[in-house]
Amino acid sequence: MLTFDAVVIGSGPSGGMAAYEMAKAGLKVAILEKETLPRYKTCGGGLVFRGRAMLPFDLHEAIEKEYSLIHIYFKHLENPFVSKRDFPIISMVMRDKLDQLICGEAIKSGATLLENQALQKIDFQDEILLHTGSQTLRTRYVVAADGALGPTAKLAGWKETRKLIPALEYETEVHAQDFERLSKEARFDIDAIPHGYAWCFPKAKHLSIGVATFKKERINLRDHYQQYIKKLGIQQIVSEQAHGFQIPVGFRTEKLANRNTFLTGDAAGLADPLTAEGITNGIHSGILAGKAISQHFDNPQKAESTYLSSLEERILPELRFNGMLSGFFYSYGKIRNYLVNKEGQKFCEVLTDLFTGKINLNEELKLKAIRKMGLGKLMKF
Numbered sequence: 001m002l003t004f005d006a007v008v009i010g011s012g013p014s015g016g017m018a019a020y021e022m023a024k025a026g027l028k029v030a031i032l033e034k035e036t037l038p039r040y041k042t043c044g045g046g047l048v049f050r051g052r053a054m055l056p057f058d059l060h061e062a063i064e065k066e067y068s069l070i071h072i073y074f075k076h077l078e079n080p081f082v083s084k085r086d087f088p089i090i091s092m093v094m095r096d097k098l099d100q101l102i103c104g105e106a107i108k109s110g111a112t113l114l115e116n117q118a119l120q121k122i123d124f125q126d127e128i129l130l131h132t133g134s135q136t137l138r139t140r141y142v143v144a145a146d147g148a149l150g151p152t153a154k155l156a157g158w159k160e161t162r163k164l165i166p167a168l169e170y171e172t173e174v175h176a177q178d179f180e181r182l183s184k185e186a187r188f189d190i191d192a193i194p195h196g197y198a199w200c201f202p203k204a205k206h207l208s209i210g211v212a213t214f215k216k217e218r219i220n221l222r223d224h225y226q227q228y229i230k231k232l233g234i235q236q237i238v239s240e241q242a243h244g245f246q247i248p249v250g251f252r253t254e255k256l257a258n259r260n261t262f263l264t265g266d267a268a269g270l271a272d273p274l275t276a277e278g279i280t281n282g283i284h285s286g287i288l289a290g291k292a293i294s295q296h297f298d299n300p301q302k303a304e305s306t307y308l309s310s311l312e313e314r315i316l317p318e319l320r321f322n323g324m325l326s327g328f329f330y331s332y333g334k335i336r337n338y339l340v341n342k343e344g345q346k347f348c349e350v351l352t353d354l355f356t357g358k359i360n361l362n363e364e365l366k367l368k369a370i371r372k373m374g375l376g377k378l379m380k381f
Helices: 013-024 049-054 095-108 176-182 221-231 279-295 300-313 315-331 333-356 363-372
Strands: 002-009 029-032 046-048 063-067 069-074 081-084 090-093 112-114 119-124 128-132 136-144 163-174 187-190 196-202 207-213 237-250 261-263
Touching (some): 002 128, 013 095, 013 279, 029 136, 049 090, 049 333, 069 333, 081 333, 163 176, 163 221, 196 221, 207 221, 237 315, 279 300, 300 315, 315 333
Parallel strands (some): 029 112, 069 187, 136 261
Antiparallel strands (some): 046 090, 063 090, 119 128, 163 237, 187 196, 196 207
């Protein structure tokens, strides 16, 4: 039986960063991964500046394209709103490369990667026993970082209280002329699908194109993808690979740390309810969990309370606010479009400030941000 101070379930950004922080602090850490790295991971792969800036190491090996402008299209408008910064607002990555890079940094700091090990059972005794198909691990702490559909939270006793929305993404190869044209911008198309948006993220040699709806209902995602392909003016697709997935845009109602088990990233439900972007809060929550455990290793109660209070400093207040804003934004299209016609550029700038980390939506800035978008009276702020 292998024994560790902490075991991280999942090798995505949240798991990799939790392992990195704990290994850097001198703890004996394992990363439990059900597949072999590098492995494909369904994800739009748009790493916003705020998330990139949190990483304490260079990412250039994993970055395929960078954009200092973002283009936000609305169905009822002919031209997009464009926001520009003097740094990359969004960096395009493929998750196989990004995850392997972050886990590589954790391994350099002393973490152990255990591949082809799927978690099957958890026993809570004096220590925690993790059972895979081939072995049992003993540990003091567990970090659940196994994504939206990972088993750890359920095995550890959490009920499903997250809000999960459906999304469909294609890794799409097009002819050179279309790729050259579409690779000039990172674009979001609001209302390309009812109650949601579509995206076109250029990678090194192909396009990541997807659709997501924020209202859980029966909907043919493939039909809306096909319509979006036509809107993009793509004449012929050389190849495409479809990946359906669910995005947790509402965090769990139970506390996110219990019995020495810490939920991070999508396992906790920390994707942004307005944009569905999850890498940033995955990175952030992984760092917070790793630091809380390493700083209070001998006091599990203090480690848990530290993690929970650190989530309340920024992540959870922003998710609550953005959840409220998302409900308005995707459900009241006519009113939203009226405001967009008047204050669309301001909205684009505020969204960019959220991406880049300039806005920290604590109570004071929350009011300032929503008033800046012209929504104060409507949402009673």
